[in-house]
Amino acid sequence: MASVQARAVAAPQSFVREKILLGMGLREYVRSCCTKGNAIAAAILVVGVPILIYRFIAGLGATTALSQTAPWGIWIGFDMMTGIALAAGGFTIGATVQIFGLEEYHPIERPAILTAFLGYVMAVIGLLADLGRPWNIVMALFNYGTASALFEVAWCVMCYTTVLLLEFTVPAFEWLGWKKLHAVMRKALIGLTVLSVMFSTMHQSALGSLFLLAPTKLHPLWYTPFIFVFFFISAIIAGISMVIVESMLSHRVFHSQVANHPVDIDKLTLGLGKAGALVMFAYFFLKLQGVIDGHAWGYLATGYGAWFLVETVGFGLVPALLYAYGSRNANVKLVRIGGVMGVLGIILNRLNVSVIAFNWNQPVRYVPSASEVIVSITLVTIGVLLFRWIVNRMPILREDPRFAETHH
């Protein structure tokens, strides 16, 4: 197929061929997709997508283990709440670059925003799967249940996903070559970043506020009137940790893109680790304060207390120390391990608050059904596939030379 390459250089290709098929012919492209990784992803989709469709046909009872005492399961706890927390890299790195002016983090800004955008899209799909009457979600646009924290979550998520979409149009328009629109969006970026920090502050904390009204249902070690502060700070931690992990993976998987534009990802990782160390250190003490404020120290000696310490110390203080040690001694590997642990810690915290420590005093506890787990895995897989599709085509990890002068 050498002629393809020659033709690629010599004459302009059709939009589909150049932009979508990465310059290959259709048959060639399909053949290039037959990899082991794609086989696994396909297997997941083949099982998961029909289950998702079945859920919409047969209802929640047929596909989930939800019950009258456990109205929320992992589609809320993991897909929506954890998904949104782990997508916090969009506003943290966006603010770092655009507002604090730390331009050296620009190379990881776009992947972070893409991760955030896809994370929110997947979270919304997970939410739609969980809603009993998803078609009525538009009711939130016209009926203002303003006494509800969920109303705030719904509106802020809607607005923020829009902001993310607009931020994402910057690389998208570069890909499409729409220079004028691109210039417009590029200029809007600072305003969009301010909005993204604002909306993120509100809904990341509101996801915590959701549980304020269930003091008898959430275990006292996790329930505190300050839970909305905790959720916001841990969202920042989630953003930093997730970007460390995501940049590590992206630069390995997509190394061909970054080979010609070497980015000192290690230096950026160390910088993030430094910030992460300080925030996680403070967050650990915040959690302790929460326990004392709620007079709940007695529970530390129970089973749930041990579990609380696993989350707070094992996946909270330990990664903080790893970040500190690693960033001080320029040990990128330790910082990356800290990043993975930080991500796991956030997942653990959100799952604890929503399903594990929630309804802790009920005789019969919720355990997710196989279908729920498969659908969650499927949504994550779709998100990863979309991420890869976009990064392979659009200037996310690399710069588009035609627009280089408009970058910082």
Next chain:
Amino acid sequence: MSIGRRGFIKIAAVTAGAAGAASVSAASPHAEGTDGPSVLVDTTLCVGCRACEAACAEKNELPVPPESDDVMQERRDTAPQVFTVVNRAEKDAGTVRFAKKQCMHCLAPGCASACPVRAMNKTPEGPVVYDPSKCMGCRYCMVACPFDVPKYEYDSWKPRVRKCGFCADRQAKGLKPACTEVCPSGALTFGPRSKMLELAKTRIYTNPGKYVQHVYGEHEAGGTSWLYITDIDLGKLALRTDVPEKDIPSLVSGALSAPPFVMTLWPPLLMGLYAFSRRRTPAEGEGKEHGKEDHHG
């Protein structure tokens, strides 16, 4: 937290003649200016005939409850097709007590405050009613209710939240709720809340030693429309006894007052940081440089 709290109610005027009795505390929320409908459940009078279950099922077009009283051998809860149940417990050898469970129609209901689309709504007349046409099925009301009342039709493809509606339509016509209408033993008494509280306390005070010195629902969750007096631990009768006295919406109101502050403070704060960080670059000249700012309404 007293933000947005409806003020002191003029209960005093209504209950001028019942000084010590119906002292609805000033801090407890109440439907605007009215002394709402209420039911006093005296479990010492309930004989467990379950006529209330049958009447409720008939009025709401639900399946007829099981005939045999053997069902009471197990603790039952409300269900998507069962808006009220009577549970049974042993007081001591030979004496049994019964208690009816249904929606408590709180004065400041957690479910209504939780609903983002106001499908669950507290009417000014008192009852907390549900409108499925608005409901998107988030089930947050189920999370919010400290009494575990709302139930969900998980097996339907267009599921609804199900609970007692306090026969709001009957009350609008001046009738009593169906269950209170048919109760033969006088265990259920329907009337304005102040009167029911007065009645409850009168019974307690005039029968020293008979009742537990507590009116369940007077302060639970900030006060409910269904009040219980009993001579046995209500936990045995399948009613939740860990309900806090603070009304549910007030637990959230503090955190919810934050967004407007964030929306006001964050933009100048962040733009100030932006301007400050840009000042480090020489030859920039002016302090604040704005890109085109995107304003969402």
Next chain:
Amino acid sequence: MAHDFLSIYPANLLEYVLAVGYLLMFIPFWRYVQGGKAKEVAVRVAEPRAAARAAIRAPRPTAGWFQLPGGIHLHPGHTWARLENDGLVAVGIDDFAHKLVGPARVELPALGELVAQGEPALAMGDEDRTVPLLSPVDGTVVAVNAAARDGKNGIEDPYGAGWLFKVKAPRLAANLRQLLTDGPARHFVEDAGERLALRMSPEIAHVLQDGGAPIHGIAHALAGDDWEQLAREHFLT
């Protein structure tokens, strides 16, 4: 949540003690995290080509092999702008461009000509071929370095005596925002150097790394007759 009244006292005291303890611990923690050697982590190129990799890791001056002084606002097309004391903006080519093309004639815009940021404004080259370069700022040309233009062997000292022309720049602040300075500029030039290094045979890389005089006309050395193509690639023209 309602608590037994008396337990408020120890609880609040404990909160204060914890907060003070945290503050006391925070100071050393901050210093610990911020401390540590400011280690220059080697810029990692994905597929290491052994010799070039070894060459790159050696200690380097300002921006890789190329000079890059402070106060310079660099355009990604390897031209620079600098605000002068008289309020005008001096424009020149950077050391990278200078070394890439080597001794060459420069063609400069005429006095009074309008230049625009990102648009071709000047050219360098030899007898048969020239390569255009982009202007880093918008403005009107008010001064031209005649020595640079007329000199047969091009310019020396690309940042000082080798300035090319000066413009009156009406939108300087906006223009400067699109240009690179300090850290990002250094990175950019380093990157450009890496890209060149990858094309080099290891021997040339070694020569440069030994601190020997950098070769003038790297483009010629690397690409021979296609030097113009290589140069255009870097100059974005």
